[in-house]
Amino acid sequence: MEVLKIATAGSVDDGKSTLIGRLLYDTRSLTDDKLEAIERSSKQKGYDYLDFSLATDGLVAEREQGITIDVAHIYFSTATKSYIIADTPGHVEYTRNMVTGASTSQAAVILIDARHGVIEQTYRHFFINSLLRVKDIIVAVNKMDLVDYAEERYQEIKSAFEELATKNDYKDQQVTFIPVSALRGDNVVTRSDAMPWYQGQTLLEHLEALDTQDIYNRGKARFPVQYVIRPKTEDFHDFRAYAGKVYGGELNVGDEVVILPSKTRSRIKEIYFYDQTYETAARRSAVSISLEDDVNVSRGDMIVKAGELPSIDKRFTATVSWMDAEHLQVGSNYVLQHGVHKVLARVQTVHHRILPDYSGVETGVDSLKMNDIASISFQLNKPVFFDAFKAHRTNGSFILIDPRSNNTVGVGFIE
Amino acid sequence: MTAKTHINALENEAIYIMREVAAQFERPVLLFSGGKDSITLVRLAQKAFYPAKIPFPLMHIDTGHNFPETIEFRDQMVAELGVELIIRKVQDTIDQGKVKEEFGRYSSRNMLQTTTLLDAIEAYKFDACIGGARRDEEKARAKERIFSVRDDFGQWDEKNQRPELFDMLNGQIEHGQNVRVFPISNWTELDVWTYIEKENLEIPSIYFSHPRKTFVRDGLIWSASEFVYKDEEEIVEERQVRFRTVGDMSCTAAVISKAATIREVVAEIRESSISERGARIDDKRSEAAMEKRKQQGYF
Numbered sequence: 249m250e251v252l253k254i255a256t257a258g259s260v261d262d263g264k265s266t267l268i269g270r271l272l273y274d275t276r277s278l279t280d281d282k283l284e285a286i287e288r289s290s291k292q293k294g295y296d297y298l299d300f301s302l303a304t305d306g307l308v309a310e311r312e313q314g315i316t317i318d319v320a321h322i323y324f325s326t327a328t329k330s331y332i333i334a335d336t337p338g339h340v341e342y343t344r345n346m347v348t349g350a351s352t353s354q355a356a357v358i359l360i361d362a363r364h365g366v367i368e369q370t371y372r373h374f375f376i377n378s379l380l381r382v383k384d385i386i387v388a389v390n391k392m393d394l395v396d397y398a399e400e401r402y403q404e405i406k407s408a409f410e411e412l413a414t415k416n417d418y419k420d421q422q423v424t425f426i427p428v429s430a431l432r433g434d435n436v437v438t439r440s441d442a443m444p445w446y447q448g449q450t451l452l453e454h455l456e457a458l459d460t461q462d463i464y465n466r467g468k469a470r471f472p473v474q475y476v477i478r479p480k481t482e483d484f485h486d487f488r489a490y491a492g493k494v495y496g497g498e499l500n501v502g503d504e505v506v507i508l509p510s511k512t513r514s515r516i517k518e519i520y521f522y523d524q525t526y527e528t529a530a531r532r533s534a535v536s537i538s539l540e541d542d543v544n545v546s547r548g549d550m551i552v553k554a555g556e557l558p559s560i561d562k563r564f565t566a567t568v569s570w571m572d573a574e575h576l577q578v579g580s581n582y583v584l585q586h587g588v589h590k591v592l593a594r595v596q597t598v599h600h601r602i603l604p605d606y607s608g609v610e611t612g613v614d615s616l617k618m619n620d621i622a623s624i625s626f627q628l629n630k631p632v633f634f635d636a637f638k639a640h641r642t643n644g645s646f647i648l649i650d651p652r653s654n655n656t657v658g659v660g661f662i663e
Numbered sequence: 664m665t666a667k668t669h670i671n672a673l674e675n676e677a678i679y680i681m682r683e684v685a686a687q688f689e690r691p692v693l694l695f696s697g698g699k700d701s702i703t704l705v706r707l708a709q710k711a712f713y714p715a716k717i718p719f720p721l722m723h724i725d726t727g728h729n730f731p732e733t734i735e736f737r738d739q740m741v742a743e744l745g746v747e748l749i750i751r752k753v754q755d756t757i758d759q760g761k762v763k764e765e766f767g768r769y770s771s772r773n774m775l776q777t778t779t780l781l782d783a784i785e786a787y788k789f790d791a792c793i794g795g796a797r798r799d800e801e802k803a804r805a806k807e808r809i810f811s812v813r814d815d816f817g818q819w820d821e822k823n824q825r826p827e828l829f830d831m832l833n834g835q836i837e838h839g840q841n842v843r844v845f846p847i848s849n850w851t852e853l854d855v856w857t858y859i860e861k862e863n864l865e866i867p868s869i870y871f872s873h874p875r876k877t878f879v880r881d882g883l884i885w886s887a888s889e890f891v892y893k894d895e896e897e898i899v900e901e902r903q904v905r906f907r908t909v910g911d912m913s914c915t916a917a918v919i920s921k922a923a924t925i926r927e928v929v930a931e932i933r934e935s936s937i938s939e940r941g942a943r944i945d946d947k948r949s950e951a952a953m954e955k956r957k958q959q960g961y962f
Contacts, residue, residue, distance in 0.1 A: 251669040279938040320805045321798040323851050330669045332849060348826040475682040479715035487714060493679050493830070522710040533671075534678040534711070547686055571826050585831055588683070647831045654812075654835040656825045 257373035258359030267430035269300020274437035277324035344571035469497030572657035681711035687834035700795030803954035883916035
């Protein structure tokens with residue numbers, strides 16, 4: 249069984265929760281007691297329909313205000329796939345939560361209300377998903393029942409979105425359009441009789457057909473060392489292995505490797521997973537490896553194949569999404585966590601800020617407020633070993649931590 | 664070694680999280696209840712550090728109202744693994760006058776555990792507590808982070824959580840704060856059972872079908888026991904049951920079941936139209952029961 253992580257984007261009024269509820273309902277993923285709870289709550293609030301958002305909006309504040317504030321994770325499965333949906337808020341003040349949800353997703357469902365068409369929020373959702381290199385975008389044109397299932401309206405919205413997509417620099421991105429009515433269940437799980445003009449897949453059919461093996465972009469193999477395993481017991485007296493997760497490519501016993509930052513060379517001697525040894529460590533596997541030579545390796549170091557070195561530098565420029573109420577200021581210092589490697593970083597220059605309506609950029613900015621996205625140059629106290637985000641999703645991203653509050657205050661994508 | 668299948672991907676993610684805990688914190692602890700989720704956590708911790716021993720102790724917050732089968736299982740498992748087990752008793756917290764025993768029909772020690780847990784965290788100066796909560800269990804837990812920061816009072820500020828991006832976990836905290844860590848956040852109930860079967864893990868016998876003296880209240884099947892309040896008119900009968908979750912006796916309801924093996928349990932869950940926590944009496948107190956408990960410092 250494969251796992252597919254999806255992020256949803258759209259405001260409450262676009263019918264996002266109804267769509268998720270419909271997916272759960274039509275795949276029979278809602279248990280009786282959960283359905284009963286939804287029925288009870290809906291009735292109590294005097295609604296004459298089932299309010300599925302009550303299943304996903306888990307916090308009291310969310311139910312009171314009728315909006316999604318924080319990312320909720322929803323799970324369901326079919327015979328072929330396990331799905332994890334990150335249900336993210338659509339409002340501009342929660343952009344940071346959308347970035348969070350999109351960061352671990354392979355696919356995104358962007359909802360558009362057929363009555364309103366492409367609006368500013370659609371720009372934001374599309375921009376963020378492209379920035380984060382989310383590979384599959386599904387544009388669900390919802391509430392088709394309220395525009396009489398008119399093909400003309402659907403085509404209009406599709407053209408407007410395609411116009412938007414021409415500005416996108418992520419050429420491998422797949423954009424798919426599906427006309428749906430979440431409320432009535434048209435083209436969500438079951439095919440719609442009301443739209444004979446649409447011959448494509450239903451939303452679930454499309455999700456079922458997606459290739460999950462590409463969740464994290466393939467690239468060169470990167471092995472950030474998380475932890476050094478030294479049992480110091482009688483049975484394993486001289487045992488020493490480096491634990492971590494393999495990103496981008498695979499590692500094999502016998503590979504000639506370079507350890508960063510020391511640039512020492514060695515070879516992979518053994519690959520362990522629990523009490524077994526393996527010839528190969530695949531992408532995304534959490535293994536431990538030992539080296540032929542007795543070299544000095546510690547947490548934060550990186551093991552890469554010889555001839556596949558990343559950039560090693562104390563400066564770089566990145567697109568940063570700011571997530572904290574305290575403003576980012578030019579000249580401020582932050583802890584920069586790149587994978588498991590932490591360094592100190594100073595904000596040198598803000599090159600430009602992306603305008604909130606994504607129509608262009610603004611220069612001459614020296615501070616960022618929450619939910620701003622901007623291009624920034626950093627100066628670091630120690631080198632990091634990175635790739636451009638476009639070439640390597642994991643090794644090209646980092647988080648910023650404010651040493652005063654310890655909060656995660658931003659995320660960056662190295663340019 | 665591959666990470667291709669669903670269960671392998673979840674296992675690799677959890678092992679990565681275990682290692683982050685060991686690397687980022689000085690005094691971590693694994694909260695162990697003897698239930699299937701915490702048994703799964705122990706196996707994941709073993710795998711993360713093998714051939715070294717698990718580099719942190721286990722801790723059980725003992726309500727004194729446990730199923731005896733769970734306690735028996737706990738002690739046997741700890742002896743086999745050779746890990747340190749810390750036991751802190753809710754009874755001691757009651758004796759110290761810090762909490763009051765509940766009385767009446769729905770009395771339970773479930774809420775009282777929080778105080779015992781927070782006291783233990785302070786006494787041992789734990790800075791990270793690994794727990795087996797999963798996002799699919801309950802809608803407040805669906806909002807939970809993998810590294811979830813608790814303030815000096817052990818409380819959860821659900822509206823102001825740290826964003827978690829990609830694999831990067833931020834464990835930086837102030838002195839006195841602690842982090843609750845949930846390595847199996849993304850697992851479902853079925854995933855846990857699939858893993859127990861794949862790894863051939865031992866679990867307490869009450870997860871399988873057995874005869875038990877029970878009575879029915881509010882449509883749920885309660886264990887008849889000295890720890891559970893019962894009205895005289897509530898009739899005790901022997902029923903063939905099993906438990907889907909294991910809390911203490913006063914807050915966990917049984918389900919009618921003939922499932923005697925892991926395979927049969929998995930088949931039963933697939934067919935079931937009731938959720939796992941549908942048999943948790945503690946969640947039925949109100950729509951926001953779990954969120955309230957979590958804010959106060961519950962698991």
